[in-house]
Amino acid sequence: MSTDVPTPTRTWTRALRAVRGYPVTAVVAVLVLVTSIAGLVIRVVGHTGSVDAVHFGPFRVFAVTTGALALVLTLAGVVAFVGAAERLMGSRRTVLAFVATTVVGTGLAALTALFDRDGHQVGALLVGRATSFDPWTAILGTIVTASAFAGPLWRRRIRVNAVAVVAALLLYAGHVADLSAALAVAAGWLLGDLLRRGPARLGWTRSSHRETRVLLGTVVLVSAIGPVIALLSRARVGLLAPLAAVVGTGPVTPVRGCSENGVTGECLRGLLAYRATDPWTLVLAVAPLLVLVVAGLGLFRGSRFAVWLAVVVDTVLAVAAAVTYSVLPSRMAELHGTENRFVVSVSVVASVVVPLATALVLVLLRRSFTVLPARRRVVTFLVVVVAALVIVTTVVLVTTASSPRAVADPLRLVVAALGPLSPVVTWDRLPALDPALRFVLGAAGPVLWLVVAAAAVRPTGAVDADADADGLHESRLRARTLLEAAGGDTFGWMTTWQGNAYWFSDDGRAGVAFRRNGRVAVTVGGPFGWPDARDAAMTAFARWCDDHGWTAVFYGIGAESAATLTAQGWGTLPVAEDADLDPRTWTTTGKKKQDVRTAVNKAGREGTTALWSSWQDLPVSTVRQIEAISEEWVSERELPEMGFTLGGVDEMRDPAVRTLVALDPEGTVLAVTSWLPSHRAGRVVGWTLDVMRRTNAAPNGVMEFLVASAADRMREDGVERLSLSAAPLAQSAEGAPTADGVQDLLDLVGGVLEPVYGFRSLLRFKAKFGPDLHPLVLAYPDPVALPAIGVAVVRAYLPDLSLRQAVALVRGRG
The missing domain is CATH 3.40.630.30 (Gcn5-related N-acetyltransferase (GNAT))
Incomplete structure (x- = not known):
């Protein structure tokens, strides 16, 4: 009798098979588990809260001493990432990557002791910093090395995610372990390219719109999580720690040394020492960052609204950092105080530049985010935000007016309450304010940001994607229903795709899908619907376009269908051949x-x-x-x-x-x-x-x-x-008519795109199956409009074509 319950023998067999298939991963997992348990025993027996590196020597790279949860996550990382690396590049290269990236990462990080200014012995610091890392240094270095052996999708995803994570940790927390991980990732990137055989990959390979959304969404989410990591960290010296301090502190937490005269060295130390120690303070601190989280989730869905939301928030954070730290030529000297001038300058500049750079990248790549929000959702968002702003301002002014202590310039307090735009230079006066007013000032800004985050959920599609983002859901559903009931031509089902607009006949028995560029409306094939209603629909659609001042162009219709238009004086150009069997x-x-x-x-x-x-x-x-x-x-x-x-x-x-x-x-x-x-x-x-x-x-x-x-x-x-x-813009040689002067317009486009997309090669491929060929034509009403029609067709196929690419296209270089 057979059973589906695995026996101990079967379990051991599977385990042995896994060990044999991934020996490096198995050994690393065992070493992590053994050294971590040994570290726990040493801590318990020795009655100490830490484990000296001398107890492990070089095996310190495998020890996890920060808790059971960290151990479980590390083991999962070993299985997932080291296992993937071993599958991609083999066991020998995995061992090399594991050792090399660890040595480079920890070794270079240890050299930072040479820049220590506190009078410590450099030798002791080198040894101490060389052991101030965890297994993730080697894990990240190994998987980034292996990314060179992956395809474009996973190579880019591994590298972007690894760089984003280590950059956030390094820039916001700045511990030696974070520096080790960052250096290991850089070493892994270079090592992977050296180990991989084949032509060098120079530059950034093109990614699809979907992948661009994933990558930028990840970057925005990490940028939102980074300040939270810093606020929870016991000590932070990262370059963006000042930005985390701007977000994390507020009117409820005055900082010593920060006054209206500028940010002194004592103020900077106070900001960097600030730590969110209770849930309420953390909620107040991360409220602005929740807007970035919502924007990041919206970016995954391709939301254009999410792009501009993230741009606004990042710009606000950059301006807030600039205002807070008085980054102005006339006041820059006041910032440094007794601090190291170079380090402080770089740190403050980074806190301003990084958010602005993120916003700039989003603006440049905004075309990849094609989902536009419904107008009603945008209006609702604006109404909610404006109403919240009015209510918060009113509450602050009323509380200020009813305070037992007189408050000068209450409008300035309103601005200070909107954080993180509130400069810390006004906070030294807060201890003298009434406690109730201080509470209102501390809660006003976070409440406003929470309202913004909540109101942005629907227009960004962060949780519930808008099924009618372009306002054409009903028309698209109507077209789909008509297609299923009565059918269409070769391009029939393509009319249901996003990006199409629709026209329907008065009796609803036929419809046309089209894309408009400028004053030219290019159809997606011919009319769809009941066959006896399609010819009349062509004429009615052309008349409707003319009423709107547009030129109707029927693209990719059969010669028989075009006869209705040619009888009315329309011209035609062959653009493709349908092959069927x-x-x-x-x-x-x-x-x-x-x-x-x-x-x-x-x-x-x-x-x-x-x-x-x-x-x-x-x-x-x-x-x-x-x-x-x-x-x-x-x-x-x-x-x-x-x-x-x-x-x-x-x-x-x-x-x-x-x-x-x-x-x-x-x-x-x-x-x-x-x-x-x-x-x-x-x-x-x-x-x-x-x-x-x-x-x-x-x-x-x-x-x-x-x-x-x-x-x-x-x-x-x-x-x-x-x-x-x-095959678009391609016809068999024997089927091509004699050029009449305007045929060259689309022949040029098809010829230039051939090396890139192989339309004519595709036509030859289809000939292998012996299909029947049916010419498809472009029907146009006026030869004078042909230049505009050519541009409209190219724009329909390549809506994201840049000016540089368009120039290359015209020159025939693709």
Whole structure:
């Protein structure tokens, strides 16, 4: 009788298999556990609160002496990060990275003792600082080294997250252990690039919009957590510690030495020594940072409102630091006092520059955040914030007026209560104020910031994403319903994508999706809806555009559909060819399909399988691999992501869309395709190929295998049409008409994009399957408008094209 309960023998077998597969990870985990337990025993037996490094010697790198929770987290870090490093670059390189980054990180950090000015013996300090680290120094150094062997997605994520974390710890807390970790990460970055064989990766590779959102959201969240770490730290000497002090202290906590005459050295020491010791003080301190947390979560969702919210908060923090520390040429000398002039200057300048730099990066990359908030949510946010500001100001003024002690210049107290904009130079007078007034002043600012954070949740989509962010949810749902009931053309399902606007006929039986650039409205294919209503819809849409002063352009419509317009004097240009086949009768036989037969046979021999699924039903590991493949594909392109009639990972997430994934016997994703449905009378009668992505290591023929597998699947389902879609701005040579002078407009664009996106190569790939070809044209009403139409089409595909890239495009260099 079989049982699913694992026996001790099976458990030991699995454990031994894991140890054999990851020997370095297993040894490091054991050493961390043993040395940490030994350290605890020494502390208990020796009745001491600390463990001298001499008890461990070089094994100090493995000891965790700060508590059970820290030990559990460290063991988890060893398994996750050292294990991942060992999988990426092998055991030998993992050992080298572990040792080298530890030696470099701790060694260079120990040299800071040479700059000690307190009269200590340098030799003793070198030994002490060389052992003032924890296992995370080696763990972070190792995983950053291994990032060089990962794909673009995880290489960037590992490095950005590691740098963000160690930078926050170093800049806000500034302990020797934080410096060791930062140096280990830098050493790991360089070591990884040296160990990796292959062409050097210079510069910053392009990332998708989704990945840009993840990275910037992470940076903003870390920037919000950094001051909290510093406020909870027992001692902090980081460059951004002054900024943490600005956020953390307030009218309720006057600081000795801070007066209206400037910030003296005693004031700076007092600010840096301030520590949040109770929950109430911590709540007051972190209230402004909660706004950054909300903004960071909104950035993950692509919110443009979150971008500007983070920009405003970071700018406020920078201004607050500048005002607090009197960073003005005429008062700079007052800041230094008896402190080291260089260190203080760098620290204060960093506290101003870092938030401003973060805000600047967000502004420059704001185009990656395409989700605009609904107008009603923005209005609600402004009303709530203004009302809160009025109420807080009123409460402060009323409390000031009713105070038994006269208060001069009450409006200045109102400004001081709004923290962190309140300069500490006014706080030396607070002890003389009435206790009730001091409480109101201490709570007013944090309460206002908490209201701002709460009010920003909905417009940023931090918790509940706005389903109608562009105000077109109802129209998009209407278009989707009409498509499912009556169908559309080749681009039919693409009309449901974000970024499209909609027009519907008066009787509601047909609709048009379009994108407007300037005074040109470019349609996404032809009208969708009931076939007998589509021709009339074309004419009605053109008339509607003309009423609004726009030029209507039907992009990617069939020659038969265009006949309705050409009869009215419209001109046409060929822009693509739709390739389709009937999967019910299609086979791999025939000389022209030799490459397809070879690919299918090869996949069978190698055990490659095809998984047909919706995105939601894919295994998590498969989803992560697809995202990594897509990110690698984007990083290799010279131009930004294209859109309009070209989908990506976001479009694959639609529950109606299907993915077809090629997997090797170990479950590794080799390639992925996505398929858009075509409906008739509420039933799926066809699928259209959209996304095609593969790994660089995928064997030749994997895409041919996937398309053939799709045909087999559709044959079983009784599907009538398999469309290989249309390669934009590409036609077969025999199908191209003679140029008439304006054809060169789109030929130039297609030719320049060919090395980047391979549209014409894609057309040749589709020819392997012997499909039927159907010309698709661009129909325009007036040749005079062709230059503007060309710009509008390019903008539809490349909405984020920069001026530099546009110049390169015109010059034909991509």
